[in-house]
Amino acid sequence: MDQGNVVRASVIGCGYLGAVHAASLAALGHEVVGVDVDQDKIALLARGEAPFFEPGLADLLQAGMSAGKLRFSTDFAAAADCQLHFLAVGTPQMRGSQAADLTFIHAAVDALLPWLRPGAVVVGKSTVPVGTARELADKIAAAVPGALLAWNPEFLREGFAVEDTLRPDRIVYGLPADAAEAEAAKALLDQLYAKPLASGCPLISTDYQTAELVKVAANSFLATKISFINAMAEIAEVVGADVTKLADAIGFDQRIGRKFLNAGVGFGGGCLPKDIRAFQARADELGTGRSVSFLSEVDAINLRRRERVVELVLASLGDDYQQKRVAVLGLAFKPESDDVRDSPALDVAVRLHGLGVGVVATDPQAIGNARRLHPQLDFAATAEEAVDGAEVVVLVTEWRQYRDFDPKLAHALVARPVVIDGRNCLDADRWRDAGWTYLGMGR
Ligand code: UGA
Numbered sequence: 281m282d283q284g285n286v287v288r289a290s291v292i293g294c295g296y297l298g299a300v301h302a303a304s305l306a307a308l309g310h311e312v313v314g315v316d317v318d319q320d321k322i323a324l325l326a327r328g329e330a331p332f333f334e335p336g337l338a339d340l341l342q343a344g345m346s347a348g349k350l351r352f353s354t355d356f357a358a359a360a361d362c363q364l365h366f367l368a369v370g371t372p373q374m375r376g377s378q379a380a381d382l383t384f385i386h387a388a389v390d391a392l393l394p395w396l397r398p399g400a401v402v403v404g405k406s407t408v409p410v411g412t413a414r415e416l417a418d419k420i421a422a423a424v425p426g427a428l429l430a431w432n433p434e435f436l437r438e439g440f441a442v443e444d445t446l447r448p449d450r451i452v453y454g455l456p457a458d459a460a461e462a463e464a465a466k467a468l469l470d471q472l473y474a475k476p477l478a479s480g481c482p483l484i485s486t487d488y489q490t491a492e493l494v495k496v497a498a499n500s501f502l503a504t505k506i507s508f509i510n511a512m513a514e515i516a517e518v519v520g521a522d523v524t525k526l527a528d529a530i531g532f533d534q535r536i537g538r539k540f541l542n543a544g545v546g547f548g549g550g551c552l553p554k555d556i557r558a559f560q561a562r563a564d565e566l567g568t569g570r571s572v573s574f575l576s577e578v579d580a581i582n583l584r585r586r587e588r589v590v591e592l593v594l595a596s597l598g599d600d601y602q603q604k605r606v607a608v609l610g611l612a613f614k615p616e617s618d619d620v621r622d623s624p625a626l627d628v629a630v631r632l633h634g635l636g637v638g639v640v641a642t643d644p645q646a647i648g649n650a651r652r653l654h655p656q657l658d659f660a661a662t663a664e665e666a667v668d669g670a671e672v673v674v675l676v677t678e679w680r681q682y683r684d685f686d687p688k689l690a691h692a693l694v695a696r697p698v699v700i701d702g703r704n705c706l707d708a709d710r711w712r713d714a715g716w717t718y719l720g721m722g723r
Contacts, residue, residue, distance in 0.1 A: 286310055287472045290359035291366045292388045294321055294352065296441065296550070296619070297405060297434055298368030299330065300337060302352075304445035306344030308475050314352045315359055317391075325352045333618035333645045336442040360395040364468055368405045368434075373554040379561035380409055380554065389416055398426025401465045404454075405434045407495050407555055409562035413454060413488035430455055430465040431488050433495035438549065439616030450482045454491025499555040500575055505540040506547045507581040513543035513722025514584070523722030524704050543722045545628065545676050545702040546585040548613035550621040553579070585721065586624050589674060589702045590631050592719055596672045596698045602636035605695070607670035609663055609685075610677025610703075611643035611650040618645035625676035626650050628702070633657055642666040644679055664693060671696045678705040687714035 287310045291302040294316040302314035316322050324331045328342040344350030351358070359365055369384040385406055392402065402420055404413055417429040431454030436444035451473055455462035466485060470477060477483060484494075513523040523543045531538025547553065556575040563572045597604045613623035620626045625643075633639045633656060642660045643650065651659060660666040663682060667673050667690050675682050683705050691697050697716040699706065704720050711718045 285471055285474050287364055287468065288362045289313075289364040289366060289472065290315055290362040291368050292316075292356075292359070292392060293367065293369030293384070293406070294318075294325055294331075295368070295370055296332060296334070296438055297436065298366070299325060299332075299341075300334060300436060300441040300445050301366060301368055301405065301434070302350060303337060303340040303344050304442060305472070306347070306350035307340055307446060308472075310349065310472060312344070312350050313358045313362065314350070315354070315356055316352070317354060319354055322352045322354050333616075334441050335439065335616060340442055356391045356395050359392065360397070363400055364472060365392055365396070365400060365402045366405050366432075367402065370550070371406050371408055371554075371558070372550070373557060377561065378557035379565075380407075380558035382408065382412060385412070385416070389419060393420070393423045396420070396424045396427045398424060399464075400424075401428045401430055401468050403469070404429065404431045407433065407499070407551065407558075408492055409558055410489050410492045410496070410566075411562075413492055417456065417488070428456055428461050428465050429488075430469060431491040432469065433491055435495070435498065438619055439614065446476070447479075448476055448481055450484060451476065452491050452494050453483070453485045454488040455485055457487065496555050496559045499552050500559055500572070500578075502540055503547055503552045503556050503582070504574070504578050506542075506552075507578040509541045509543045510546055510585050510722075511581050514581075514588075516722040517588075521722075524720075525723075542704060544585065544678075544704050545589050545624040545721065546582040548622040548624045548627075549617075549619060553582070553622045582624075586627050586631070588721070589624075589628050589676065589700060590635075592700050593628075593632060593637070593672050593674055594635070596700070596717075596719070597637065603638075604671040605638040605640065605669055606632055607660075607663075607666040607668075607673045607694075608632070608639055608641040609643075609666060609673065609675045609682045610679060611641055612646035612677050612679075615677055615679045618643075618649055620646050620649045620653065623677075625702075626654065628674065628676050629657055630654055640666045640670070643677065644681060646677075664689075668693045670694050672698045672700060674700045674702055675706065676702040678703040687711045687716055691715050 291298045291314045294314045306312045321331045330337040369388045371380045374381040413431045516523040527541040560575045563569045608629040610625040629641045640658045701720045708718045
């Protein structure tokens, strides 16, 4: 990269978003320091190890560090000479409320202020309730005149985070209202994203509140699409229709599209569930709650699918379900991730266990995280071990190894060949041909 285009950037908060962002910026040729208050996380990152499962991240970390482009620190002083400071801390759901907890983002800004220089730009990446950027911009302007704030929402998907960060499908800037300030912030961001912008990535420059809303609107739309198809699955179950065929058929209409129309046990993770709840909470505060009241329904449909899987298991086991064993394949909220935050898969395992069913759960990556939250569950290292002696097999995260699981081999291991396909990802005919009772979601 032309030295003139190298930007010195800090990334504050080195979780899923921040660690990937820091490593990706270094891969784009910039000089990056990742800052986090968690010493263990920083120690791992500084050794080039990813603190969570994310394909490609460890390679990127190691490449960035051997090129001398990437370092990590627990000390905010390390960010002092940076031109851009990215805020990438979590905004989880608040305890006992639907709203987002902004403690971490305010703490990050407060810790950064003593090191912030006039002319530097703080760039929000975290998902926040609309209006947060305005508040942070005022705080920054009062403490460090001449320092600016921009909002640059992130759209990465876990499991594809590196790819999504290096080759985003769009870049959004929320810029200050003052024209000269907006121009200064935009110039630095353009320099930072010179490579994706040169490859034709669309750029939308707008105000703070639109940039904040873009992010929650995108996640709300995706959540709505999934709950829409899951609502169709509920109807399909009543009338005996097949929701996967329905999704294929409507998905061919390019205005609808087939993506995010997979019916099953529903959405989870650290983003979609909490983002729709926080959006509803913020809209309520703004007096426009009715505009997004459908999101409460989206949430309710989503949570009903977990209950549906549990009902199917109990119905298959019969009255003496407490004496029986069930194999739960999957704990992560989706494949290629070890994240169990708000995971439908883990929820199904925990609910069944709570009802007294003998649950043996497995996952290629998420057992450690699941065990930390729910040590009461029994875990098996492989699908083969999990299904051994099971009366029902429930697939709730569509990892490749479960989709490819040989139904004949599995048949020889189980006590009773009943499979509940909570992700509609198995070849039903192949499993039936191998002697299984196959139950899908809405099919
Ligand atoms: C989501 C968005 O897709 C990203 O664009 C966004 O940047 C990110 O949240 C975020 O806000 O940080 P992610 O949470 O990684 O990304 O996961 P998704 O791939 O969106 O999947 C979410 C959930 O929906 C998973 O539990 C998945 O199994 C489920 N899903 C997805 C379905 O049930 N059906 C589908 O058809 C698609």
